[in-house]
Amino acid sequence: MTKLRFHIRFPEEKIPEPVVYHIGHDYRVVTSIRRADVRETTGWMDIELSGDVEEIERAIDGLRQQGISVDPIELNVVE
Amino acid sequence: MAKMTALICRECGKEYPTEALHVCELCFGPLEVKYRYEDIKGRMSKASIQDGPMSLWRYKDLLPIEGHPAVGLHAGMTPLVHAKNLGAFLGLDELYVKNDCVNHPTLSFKDRVVAVALTRARELGYETAACASTGNLANSVAAHAAQAGMQCYVFIPSDLEAAKVLGNLIFRPKVVEVEGTYDDVNRLCSEIAGERRWAFVNVNIRPYYAEGSKTLAFEVAEQLGWRAPDQVVVPMASGSLLTKIWKGLHELCLVGLLRSVRTKVNGAQAEGCSPIATAFKNGRDFFKPVKPSTIAKSLAIGNPADGYYALKTATESGGSMESVTDDEIKEGITLLARTEGIFAETAGGVTVGVLQKLVKRGLIKKHDVTVAYITGNGLKTQEAVVDSVGRPFRIPPSLAKFEHTFGRQGAA
Numbered sequence: 179m180t181k182l183r184f185h186i187r188f189p190e191e192k193i194p195e196p197v198v199y200h201i202g203h204d205y206r207v208v209t210s211i212r213r214a215d216v217r218e219t220t221g222w223m224d225i226e227l228s229g230d231v232e233e234i235e236r237a238i239d240g241l242r243q244q245g246i247s248v249d250p251i252e253l254n255v256v257e
Numbered sequence: 258m259a260k261m262t263a264l265i266c267r268e269c270g271k272e273y274p275t276e277a278l279h280v281c282e283l284c285f286g287p288l289e290v291k292y293r294y295e296d297i298k299g300r301m302s303k304a305s306i307q308d309g310p311m312s313l314w315r316y317k318d319l320l321p322i323e324g325h326p327a328v329g330l331h332a333g334m335t336p337l338v339h340a341k342n343l344g345a346f347l348g349l350d351e352l353y354v355k356n357d358c359v360n361h362p363t364l365s366f367k368d369r370v371v372a373v374a375l376t377r378a379r380e381l382g383y384e385t386a387a388c389a390s391t392g393n394l395a396n397s398v399a400a401h402a403a404q405a406g407m408q409c410y411v412f413i414p415s416d417l418e419a420a421k422v423l424g425n426l427i428f429r430p431k432v433v434e435v436e437g438t439y440d441d442v443n444r445l446c447s448e449i450a451g452e453r454r455w456a457f458v459n460v461n462i463r464p465y466y467a468e469g470s471k472t473l474a475f476e477v478a479e480q481l482g483w484r485a486p487d488q489v490v491v492p493m494a495s496g497s498l499l500t501k502i503w504k505g506l507h508e509l510c511l512v513g514l515l516r517s518v519r520t521k522v523n524g525a526q527a528e529g530c531s532p533i534a535t536a537f538k539n540g541r542d543f544f545k546p547v548k549p550s551t552i553a554k555s556l557a558i559g560n561p562a563d564g565y566y567a568l569k570t571a572t573e574s575g576g577s578m579e580s581v582t583d584d585e586i587k588e589g590i591t592l593l594a595r596t597e598g599i600f601a602e603t604a605g606g607v608t609v610g611v612l613q614k615l616v617k618r619g620l621i622k623k624h625d626v627t628v629a630y631i632t633g634n635g636l637k638t639q640e641a642v643v644d645s646v647g648r649p650f651r652i653p654p655s656l657a658k659f660e661h662t663f664g665r666q667g668a669a
Contacts, residue, residue, distance in 0.1 A: 182448075183285055187546065212285040213268065220545060224285040247546065249440070250447030251285050253562040255460050256389040256414070256439065257494060 181228045183251040188221040192246060205237040206230065224251060260297055261321055264288040264464055277381055277461045288464045290321045298512040303483060313369055313472040319508055320373055321465045327379050328405045329372020331361040333472050337480035342596035347616050351626045355477055357633065358601055364634035366473065367397040371458060373469035375401050378456030384408060385455040389446035392421055392555050393633055398458055399428035410455065412446050414439065470498045474505025477628050478515060485518045487625040490612045492604040492632055493524045493533050494556040496567030503570045521576040524567055525611035527551035528580040533564045537578035542568055552583045552641045553603040555633055577620050581610035587645045590635060600635030
């Protein structure tokens with residue numbers, strides 16, 4: 179079991195969608211939201227994903243394909 | 258008694274021991290160093306500072322180390338130049354340039370943060386230093402690690418320019434070129450930082466690393482005769498530098514070295530990567546990440562870790578934010594060079610360009626004591642101005658031809 183922490187950011191059109199539900203439903207990944215700020219035009223979440231690494235990777239790819247950005251919890255570490 | 262009492266979460270306030278930690282386990286907020294200011298006040302004075310070394314370590318009582326400085330002993334104490342010519346051009350009586358172009362050993366403000374990060378890393382028992390960088394940070398980590406006898410890993414994107422790669426290789430670190438998009442490189446580096454027992458300076462050592470930036474506030478206050486400036490203009494990449502300058506000025510108040518701080522903290526970004534300045538201009542307290550496209554590579558952070566805190570600082574201080582185009586950046590570099598004889602890298606062009614805009618908007622006034630932070634040396638980004646500096650005069654080896662070109666008095 180691996181636990182990885184991410185900062186997820188939604189574009190405006192994804193705000194009404196149950197994104198976190200789908201992560202848990204479509205992949206064998208457990209979600210734990212620690213902080214979030216979802217508004218009318220933008221939203222972000224600091225979230226922990228637990229599961230097999232391959233499954234977490236699949237979940238991340240799935241989110242990115244929907245236009246949702248997935249970054250490390252530290253955001254930009256290349257500076 | 259230890260001056261550092263804890264690492265504290267900037268969001269929920271949960272405290273942690275002063276180890277190599279950077280994220281709150283509870284809310285995932287960033288951690289920062291908490292000090293016991295009352296004790297520091299008792300042992301830190303203007304006289305004790307003036308008796309200290311001519312480096313940033315003269316302020317070690319307010320820096321996050323427990324013992325003696327061990328790495329980067331000559332970083333800091335760069336000149337504060339009274340920029341009379343640039344001031345006259347802009348209509349400012351008291352303009353100063355904090356010139357970190359000449360920081361030791363790698364000519365950028367990163368020498369401050371890395372000196373502090375690796376001194377702390379040594380205290381915590383680390384033997385390997387690491388970073389992910391496209392420029393100044395890699396230079397500084399590699400140089401300091403070489404001096405400290407530490408192993409060093411530098412991660413860079415595989416499409417980085419040859420000159421920048423060379424600038425790292427000379428110090429003999431292990432330079433790892435990572436293939437993929439910026440996001441791929443970024444994520445891999447974050448994962449490696451989590452896996453290895455390395456001092457990854459801007460990841461697991463970040464709470465200590467970031468504190469080094471406060472010395473840019475300490476030095477300016479001392480060099481101005483122990484007063485805080487009315488205005489500062491600070492370039493923003495992650496936004497950390499701006500927040501730490503503000504924190505540093507307030508710490509000087511807390512330990513009794515400044516009576517008050519009314520400094521307006523202004524942030525500067527390149528238009529091609531201005532998530533923080535754009536949010537500020539739109540009156541938002543959050544930023545939207547961007548894909549950078551600017552010549553100011555050292556500021557090209559599209560998803561800045563301290564963006565939220567930078568917005569908060571500028572607002573609280575009564576400051577402002579602005580951005581400049583690539584052409585304005587080049588103009589800023591050449592303006593600073595021809596008026597003050599200082600050749601800054603592109604981030605310096607951003608600072609000067611934004612300074613000019615803030616003066617034009619009436620936000621910085623003639624009599625304001627204003628400090629512009631110039632954070633890196635122009636020799637590192639010469640390609641940015643290669644088309645903006647003109648060409649040499651070419652003449653045959655003949656006095657007559659020389660005088661024909663320049664006249665008998667030597668004026669062209």
